[in-house]
Amino acid sequence: MTTPAAHTIESARSASAATLAELFAPIAEALGRVESRLQTELRAGDGRLATEEVDRVVRHGYRLGGKRLRPALVLLSARAAGEACDDHVLLGVVVEMIHTATLVHDDVLDEATLRRHVQTVNARWGNETSVLLGDFLFSKAFYLASTLPTVDACRVIGASTERVCLGELRQTLSEGDLELDEEDYLAIVEAKTAELCACCCSLGARYAGASTEAIDALTAFGRDLGVAFQIADDLLDLTGEEAATGKTVGADLAKRKMTLPLIHARRELVDGPRLAFDELLRKGDGASRSEALRIAEETGGLAYAQEQAEAYAARAAERLEVLAEGPDREALAMVAQFSSRRRA
Amino acid sequence: MTTPAAHTIESARSASAATLAELFAPIAEALGRVESRLQTELRAGDGRLATEEVDRVVRHGYRLGGKRLRPALVLLSARAAGEACDDHVLLGVVVEMIHTATLVHDDVLDEATLRRHVQTVNARWGNETSVLLGDFLFSKAFYLASTLPTVDACRVIGASTERVCLGELRQTLSEGDLELDEEDYLAIVEAKTAELCACCCSLGARYAGASTEAIDALTAFGRDLGVAFQIADDLLDLTGEEAATGKTVGADLAKRKMTLPLIHARRELVDGPRLAFDELLRKGDGASRSEALRIAEETGGLAYAQEQAEAYAARAAERLEVLAEGPDREALAMVAQFSSRRRA
Numbered sequence: 001m002t003t004p005a006a007h008t009i010e011s012a013r014s015a016s017a018a019t020l021a022e023l024f025a026p027i028a029e030a031l032g033r034v035e036s037r038l039q040t041e042l043r044a045g046d047g048r049l050a051t052e053e054v055d056r057v058v059r060h061g062y063r064l065g066g067k068r069l070r071p072a073l074v075l076l077s078a079r080a081a082g083e084a085c086d087d088h089v090l091l092g093v094v095v096e097m098i099h100t101a102t103l104v105h106d107d108v109l110d111e112a113t114l115r116r117h118v119q120t121v122n123a124r125w126g127n128e129t130s131v132l133l134g135d136f137l138f139s140k141a142f143y144l145a146s147t148l149p150t151v152d153a154c155r156v157i158g159a160s161t162e163r164v165c166l167g168e169l170r171q172t173l174s175e176g177d178l179e180l181d182e183e184d185y186l187a188i189v190e191a192k193t194a195e196l197c198a199c200c201c202s203l204g205a206r207y208a209g210a211s212t213e214a215i216d217a218l219t220a221f222g223r224d225l226g227v228a229f230q231i232a233d234d235l236l237d238l239t240g241e242e243a244a245t246g247k248t249v250g251a252d253l254a255k256r257k258m259t260l261p262l263i264h265a266r267r268e269l270v271d272g273p274r275l276a277f278d279e280l281l282r283k284g285d286g287a288s289r290s291e292a293l294r295i296a297e298e299t300g301g302l303a304y305a306q307e308q309a310e311a312y313a314a315r316a317a318e319r320l321e322v323l324a325e326g327p328d329r330e331a332l333a334m335v336a337q338f339s340s341r342r343r344a
Numbered sequence: 345m346t347t348p349a350a351h352t353i354e355s356a357r358s359a360s361a362a363t364l365a366e367l368f369a370p371i372a373e374a375l376g377r378v379e380s381r382l383q384t385e386l387r388a389g390d391g392r393l394a395t396e397e398v399d400r401v402v403r404h405g406y407r408l409g410g411k412r413l414r415p416a417l418v419l420l421s422a423r424a425a426g427e428a429c430d431d432h433v434l435l436g437v438v439v440e441m442i443h444t445a446t447l448v449h450d451d452v453l454d455e456a457t458l459r460r461h462v463q464t465v466n467a468r469w470g471n472e473t474s475v476l477l478g479d480f481l482f483s484k485a486f487y488l489a490s491t492l493p494t495v496d497a498c499r500v501i502g503a504s505t506e507r508v509c510l511g512e513l514r515q516t517l518s519e520g521d522l523e524l525d526e527e528d529y530l531a532i533v534e535a536k537t538a539e540l541c542a543c544c545c546s547l548g549a550r551y552a553g554a555s556t557e558a559i560d561a562l563t564a565f566g567r568d569l570g571v572a573f574q575i576a577d578d579l580l581d582l583t584g585e586e587a588a589t590g591k592t593v594g595a596d597l598a599k600r601k602m603t604l605p606l607i608h609a610r611r612e613l614v615d616g617p618r619l620a621f622d623e624l625l626r627k628g629d630g631a632s633r634s635e636a637l638r639i640a641e642e643t644g645g646l647a648y649a650q651e652q653a654e655a656y657a658a659r660a661a662e663r664l665e666v667l668a669e670g671p672d673r674e675a676l677a678m679v680a681q682f683s684s685r686r687r688a
Contacts, residue, residue, distance in 0.1 A: 169473065
């Protein structure tokens with residue numbers, strides 16, 4: 001699958017957050033219920049454990065929330081394969097909590113200080129509190145999943161989360177490994193990011209009583225969308241500005257984490273230029289970032305990564321062709337496209 | 345409830361690890377199956393994610409294991425209330441993984457370097473890997489729980505784990521708060537430690553088809569045992585030696601974490617001695633530890649904490665009186681007593 005050459009990075013950047021809000025308009029009411037439920041659940045409760053400070057930390061888990069992409073995937077998948085019901089609202093809450101838990105723990109790992117223009121938990125309270133808040137969010141999510149009438153959600157979520165963690169472990173243990181190739185990179189991305197997106201779409205379809213064919217199609221859709229999303233995210237970490245993205249940028253390079261534009265740039269280079277590039281990657285400071293960005297641009301690394309993101313988004317859309325045509329199917333395809341072109 | 349004065353700290357120290365092995369003799373075969381299953385499950389699997397290094401980290405989660413107290417509580421509770429079956433072996437695996445996950449994350453929080461004579465994950469691979477290994481263990485445990493025929497296990501485990509995290513959060517946010525009183529301390533201990541012990545006993549009874557009365561009694565037993573265990577653990581952190589306990593000691597004081605012997609010592613002191621004691625607690629270095637230990641001994645703080653641990657153990661045993669007499673009920677009562685007198 002190839003992407004039209006006209007999709008250069010600049011044109012790809014034309015998609016905006018407003019577009020996503022428009023795509024979510026048909027599910028706005030249900031997303032509103034996800035928000036309310038998140039607010040209700042993210043409280044410290046009563047008794048001697050529930051000091052104001054504990055409550056403040058727990059509620060911060062809610063403030064970190066962003067686009068609510070994952071609950072939207074649950075709801076749109078349900079509608080594209082049948083009908084969305086109360087279970088889907090609860091599932092939306094569950095997947096958003098799990099996503100937030102991974103973000104909070106990622107921020108410990110990345111030593112990030114900003115996330116969606118909000119101070120990260122580790123920057124405000126320290127790593128200890130971040131680890132515990134993440135664990136709390138995981139536990140709460142698993143508990144809520146267990147209140148559903150069937151054990152399916154617990155199984156799908158448990159298996160997916162396990163895979164997410166393996167992907168993250170593989171990535172962390174590969175930091176500094178400049179030889180990491182595209183296949184390894186994709187295996188990591190499929191696990192650490194795409195798995196949870198696949199899980200959202202799978203659950204949406206399952207709890208709408210969809211056919212096995214529809215569940216499989218939506219699961220594959222979610223996986224491709226997730227890869228598109230992560231490639232675009234990695235591009236942003238290299239090319240973005242904190243003011244626009246609302247989060248710490250340059251974290252990948254600082255941690256010597258190889259991402260697709262860098263992997264492509266590196267394989268285009270030989271001899272001296274390759275050695276010089278490796279030297280830059282090993283340094284990983286602010287000055288190296290702008291130089292690495294220049295080289296990634298010159299060698300076609302940025303364009304290659306952007307093309308790959310869009311190719312995954314296009315394949316995601318193709319996966320939906322077994323479903324009946326309609327506005328929800330269309331919205332999912334657009335969300336995939338958006339994910340490959342996002343700016344924040 | 346009071347404890348005979350004859351139970352001084354010295355006599356309490358006579359219980360040994362060999363005793364625990366004896367108590368577990370009737371369930372040795374089942375515990376062996378828990379071990380095998382843990383070894384099978386704690387592998388990185390196949391594919392590009394499963395590098396040798398990833399596998400080594402995941403298997404380390406198994407090596408950190410110790411007494412297997414929690415699987416034993418599941419199995420003995422099942423037998424005391426009915427019969428142990430395959431589900432209990434799986435539940436033993438699940439609770440041990442959750443326990444190990446909390447240990448791995450605790451070691452990040454405590455910056456501990458030794459755990460059961462084995463290097464902690466954070467000391468060997470760093471905090472990032474520790475956070476991820478803990479998350480992997482949590483996820484794997486939840487997934488395994490979801491493979492049981494009913495959703496009960498997921499519900500009980502999800503709710504308990506959530507409470508464990510709240511207790512840990514409350515504790516972390518109270519570090520340096522010298523005013524923390526005995527009630528606050530007990531609320532924290534009940535959540536962070538006793539909740540999972542209660543969960544083990546509850547699951548053992550539930551999956552043995554026990555009556556509500558028996559489930560409630562065993563749950564209350566587990567909770568009291570857990571409090572006894574944690575008070576004894578906190579005593580060890582103050583009084584123990586690394587060579588004997590096989591783990592980093594003095595961590596509580598170093599983190600300005602108030603434990604029962606210190607809380608008691610502090611309330612016995614007034615004016616100058618209180619101010620001097622507070623000064624010591626704020627310092628929290630190695631020299632302060634031996635001085636704080638001396639004061640905790642002189643003011644009766646050590647004896648008070650030991651008495652409380654044994655009182656909780658005695659109350660735990662009383663909870664079992666609604667169950668039919670027998671060797672398993674007896675073994676549980678002995679495990680509670682052991683927990684209040686442990687040396688490692």
